[in-house]
Amino acid sequence: MTRVNPLDVSFMTPDQRNVYNAISNGPRGGVRGPLAVWLHRPELAQTAQAFGAYCRYETLLSPKLSELAILTVARFWSSEYEWYAHKPIALEAGVAEATLEAIRCHSLPAFEHSDERAVHAFVSALQSLKHVPESLYRETVDVLGQGAVIDLVGLVGYYTLISMTLNTFEINPPSEHKRELE
Structure with missing residues (x-):
């Protein structure tokens, strides 16, 4: 409903x-x-x-990094529908199941790649702190490039809008889907 x-x-x-x-x-x-x-x-x-x-x-981010960012936003907002919609896409794009499980459980994933670590840290800081500390900003630009960081901020903004819309209007996954973010 x-x-x-x-x-x-x-x-x-x-x-x-x-x-x-x-x-x-x-x-x-x-x-x-x-x-x-x-x-x-x-x-x-x-x-x-x-x-x-x-x-x-169309962003400069790879599908893997985009999906990692999207699911980090979904977890922050406890957006069940967004998690449901993007988890399979993230897995197909190469995000590790263990990474997603750590994010789901509000734990820090054990990243193997610096670009994944940077994206997760950047998105997490932006949402929880409402800004990105200078050292994290510089690290993320060094790893991804300035254009990709600009795209990342846009992606976080868009998927925040998505999550707010889903939560406000109580849009949930199909009833047969097991809720994962409670």
Whole structure:
């Protein structure tokens, strides 16, 4: 049960239909989760989905690092739907199961690679401290490059918006999915 019901395609306004078609025909392949909520406000949906497409498919971050960042945000917000949606993608991208389990349990993962360690530390600091200490910022820029760090901040912002939307409108995974973030 959610607080906002998905729109019936046959009753959408032309603006809603345009955004719906753009999302459905894009790499996401369908309108679900927060996109279904945003569709009630097509201007927001269009802007957010375009930003999301960039964050998901076009940043300088590898899929592995992007998914690590996304799940770090999901854990911070206890966003069950985001965890459910991205955990399989993260595993497929090469994030270790042990890393995800540590994040799920609010533990520090034992990273083998400096780029993974930097992404997790940066995202964790940004969310919990509301800023990134100078030494961590410099380390992350040294490991990823300035452009990738800029993309990382954008990705964290976008997936924070996603998590807030999911939590506010009580969008949860299918009922048969075992909750992992309680």
